[in-house]
Amino acid sequence: MDQVATKPHDALAAHLADEMAAVNEVIRERMASRHAPRIPEVTAHLVEAGGKRLRPMLVLAAARLCGYEGRHHVSLAATVEFIHTATLLHDDVVDESAQRRGRPTANLLWDNKSSVLVGDYLFARAFQLMVEPGNLRVLSILSDASATIAEGEVLQLSAAQDLRTSEDVYLQIVRGKTAALFAAATEAGAEIAGAEPEVVEALRDYGDALGIAFQMADDLLDYEGDAGATGKNIGDDFRERKLTLPVIKAVAAADAEERAFWVRCIEKGRQEEGDLAQALGLLARHGALDATREAAFGWSATAKAALAKVPAHPVRDMLAEIADYVVARLR
Amino acid sequence: MDQVATKPHDALAAHLADEMAAVNEVIRERMASRHAPRIPEVTAHLVEAGGKRLRPMLVLAAARLCGYEGRHHVSLAATVEFIHTATLLHDDVVDESAQRRGRPTANLLWDNKSSVLVGDYLFARAFQLMVEPGNLRVLSILSDASATIAEGEVLQLSAAQDLRTSEDVYLQIVRGKTAALFAAATEAGAEIAGAEPEVVEALRDYGDALGIAFQMADDLLDYEGDAGATGKNIGDDFRERKLTLPVIKAVAAADAEERAFWVRCIEKGRQEEGDLAQALGLLARHGALDATREAAFGWSATAKAALAKVPAHPVRDMLAEIADYVVARLR
Numbered sequence: 001m002d003q004v005a006t007k008p009h010d011a012l013a014a015h016l017a018d019e020m021a022a023v024n025e026v027i028r029e030r031m032a033s034r035h036a037p038r039i040p041e042v043t044a045h046l047v048e049a050g051g052k053r054l055r056p057m058l059v060l061a062a063a064r065l066c067g068y069e070g071r072h073h074v075s076l077a078a079t080v081e082f083i084h085t086a087t088l089l090h091d092d093v094v095d096e097s098a099q100r101r102g103r104p105t106a107n108l109l110w111d112n113k114s115s116v117l118v119g120d121y122l123f124a125r126a127f128q129l130m131v132e133p134g135n136l137r138v139l140s141i142l143s144d145a146s147a148t149i150a151e152g153e154v155l156q157l158s159a160a161q162d163l164r165t166s167e168d169v170y171l172q173i174v175r176g177k178t179a180a181l182f183a184a185a186t187e188a189g190a191e192i193a194g195a196e197p198e199v200v201e202a203l204r205d206y207g208d209a210l211g212i213a214f215q216m217a218d219d220l221l222d223y224e225g226d227a228g229a230t231g232k233n234i235g236d237d238f239r240e241r242k243l244t245l246p247v248i249k250a251v252a253a254a255d256a257e258e259r260a261f262w263v264r265c266i267e268k269g270r271q272e273e274g275d276l277a278q279a280l281g282l283l284a285r286h287g288a289l290d291a292t293r294e295a296a297f298g299w300s301a302t303a304k305a306a307l308a309k310v311p312a313h314p315v316r317d318m319l320a321e322i323a324d325y326v327v328a329r330l331r
Numbered sequence: 332m333d334q335v336a337t338k339p340h341d342a343l344a345a346h347l348a349d350e351m352a353a354v355n356e357v358i359r360e361r362m363a364s365r366h367a368p369r370i371p372e373v374t375a376h377l378v379e380a381g382g383k384r385l386r387p388m389l390v391l392a393a394a395r396l397c398g399y400e401g402r403h404h405v406s407l408a409a410t411v412e413f414i415h416t417a418t419l420l421h422d423d424v425v426d427e428s429a430q431r432r433g434r435p436t437a438n439l440l441w442d443n444k445s446s447v448l449v450g451d452y453l454f455a456r457a458f459q460l461m462v463e464p465g466n467l468r469v470l471s472i473l474s475d476a477s478a479t480i481a482e483g484e485v486l487q488l489s490a491a492q493d494l495r496t497s498e499d500v501y502l503q504i505v506r507g508k509t510a511a512l513f514a515a516a517t518e519a520g521a522e523i524a525g526a527e528p529e530v531v532e533a534l535r536d537y538g539d540a541l542g543i544a545f546q547m548a549d550d551l552l553d554y555e556g557d558a559g560a561t562g563k564n565i566g567d568d569f570r571e572r573k574l575t576l577p578v579i580k581a582v583a584a585a586d587a588e589e590r591a592f593w594v595r596c597i598e599k600g601r602q603e604e605g606d607l608a609q610a611l612g613l614l615a616r617h618g619a620l621d622a623t624r625e626a627a628f629g630w631s632a633t634a635k636a637a638l639a640k641v642p643a644h645p646v647r648d649m650l651a652e653i654a655d656y657v658v659a660r661l662r
Contacts (some may be wrong), residue, residue: 013444033482033485035482035483035486035503036482036483036485036486036489037489038485038486038489039482039485039490055622090447090448090451093424093443093444093447094444094447094448107356112424112443113424113425113488114485116421116424116425116490117425117481117484117485117488118481118485119451120450120454120477120480120481120484121478121481121482121485123451123454123477123481124477124478124480124481125478127458127474127477127478128471128474128475128477128478131467131470131471131474134466134467136462136465139461139462139470143458143462144458144459146451146454146455146459147452147458147459149451149453149455149457150448150449150451150452150454150455151366151367151370151452152366153448153451154367154370154445154448154449154452155366155367155369156367157369157444157445157448158367158368158369168559172366200461225514240462244488271591
């Protein structure tokens with residue numbers, strides 16, 4: 001075999017290349033503003049750079065495998081990408097402020113203003129786009145997802161650095177910040193295609209579980225990833241005092257002394273040299289990383305199981321491969 | 332006459348008291364969040380305190396005078412108030428940062444985060460609410476207004492403190508930050524009532540012109556208002572370096588020396604003792620305050636003229652009185 005293994009989302013992108021090109025065209029068109037040239041300046045680096053465009057691809061994939069032959073899925077895919085980009089812009093405001101310890105530069109503040117307002121513009125553009133297909137069920141799906149996303153973000157704000165945060169609350173936060181939009185993407189794609197209710201629900205469940213697996217994998221890689229492959233440094237979440245699943249699991253099993261360690265490092269943020277190594281030791285002692293890995297694999301399996309109710313189709317197989325892939329990097 | 336003169340928006344509120352109570356109930360219900368108790372904490376002071384609730388009242392008034400007998404106007408009125416409240420929250424972030432000269436306190440930052448995310452939540456709730464009546468025309472009206480608002484805010488950010496800002500750009504900004512939601516409120520109310528297209532358009536035009544008159548009056552009162560009556564100090568906009576209509580007019584008529592004064596005070600923000608008095612002198616010399624007053628009265632007249640195409644109704648007369656009232660305080 002001298003073929004280079006293709007990543008499954010790249011295979012799906014190739015399969016849907018024409019439609020993805022149409023989505024990119026809609027994004028470019030709708031991102032523009034006749035009156036406010038600053039808008040494309042701010043969004044260009046986010047939208048043009050593109051990333052994997054996984055969310056819009058999920059809309060197209062769900063519509064395609066449900067036999068859709070119209071064009072509205074293109075608007076909906078662009079909608080989902082706009083919501084995602086708006087969320088990223090607002091996350092920047094929320095995250096950057098924390099990192100700079102309450103002393104942002106003037107330049108950072110200017111960027112914050114732009115991020116807030118341009119994010120609002122993209123949300124509004126998303127709502128304009130989602131109205132166009134004229135499908136009220138789809139409108140409910142996408143407006144509900146927007147509310148779940150915002151609720152999850154606020155919940156994350158209050159739960160951040162609060163060691164009492166339970167796995168249930170963690171799951172709600174993850175559903176908000178990641179899974180809600182994945183689920184809305186696949187559900188909206190199936191709905192616009194006029195799929196049977198159980199197929200719509202199955203694709204929704206697939207997106208939900210995929211999003212959760214994806215986020216748990218991210219949490220885990222922060223403590224044991226290969227910096228070269230992930231582009232992240234080991235322990236970023238620890239240094240930023242994020243209460244992710246591995247830490248929640250280790251805190252639940254902690255004795256009094258260990259608990260004091262977590263309170264100092266995460267709640268109070270008084271970290272010292274050697275604390276990350278200590279944290280890694282505690283995570284290992286309580287099997288927190290293995291348990292997180294197991295949970296991520298569980299959600300990946302749930303995602304694949306949901307596809308059993310979806311008609312056989314090459315795109316269905318690609319979606320199953322994507323579910324495998326998000327956790328395969330954890331081996 | 333020993334009757335106390337009733338303000339026209341209070342008279343309208345009394346006329347629509349039952350429906351306004353229903354709107355307040357929907358606002359209370361939908362503002363809640365099962366998972367994120369911080370949300371009502373942040374919004375309570377904005378939403379409970381209430382203010383004049385002019386925007387939701389405009390939705391109800393337009394629907395009522397078009398003979399509407401359903402209940403969807405209540406959801407739409409709450410929608411409009413949520414959009415307004417979300418905008419206020421995000422404006423706080425944009426404005427407060429500037430006031431504190433790039434050095435916000437930790438507490439301010441925490442509030443900023445909450446303001447951004449809770450604002451997003453209210454936007455999303457607004458979209459959920461507007462989907463419920465199932466009227467696609469109304470959805471277009473309200474999602475278009477949201478985009479115009481965001482675009483206006485971004486435009487304001489780039490035009491702020493830029494002396495080249497023209498009256499045309501000023502008008503676009505005012506349409507975005509104020510008139511778009513007024514216009515969408517009256518248009519959506521008429522549309523949900525199934526009014527004839529020319530009545531819908533007339534009510535839209537009324538809201539647009541009312542919003543512009545309202546904003547111009549605000550700009551003027553900042554330079555010549557009675558602090559006791561307006562609750563604002565004379566010259567706040569000047570000190571905050573806002574490029575409002577009186578200044579735009581004075582800059583357009585400025586000679587080289589005057590221009591240098593405006594560049595120093597507004598563009599560069601290097602203000603000294605006595606500058607406000609100097610500014611007031613220049614505004615008077617070029618008749619900038621009178622011209623602004625005239626423009627505000629012109630838009631008030633435009634608002635009333637639009638009502639000529641609307642069926643005769645007690646509520647129509649109240650809307651005409653409101654158009655008079657927003658500029659009557661300028662006499």
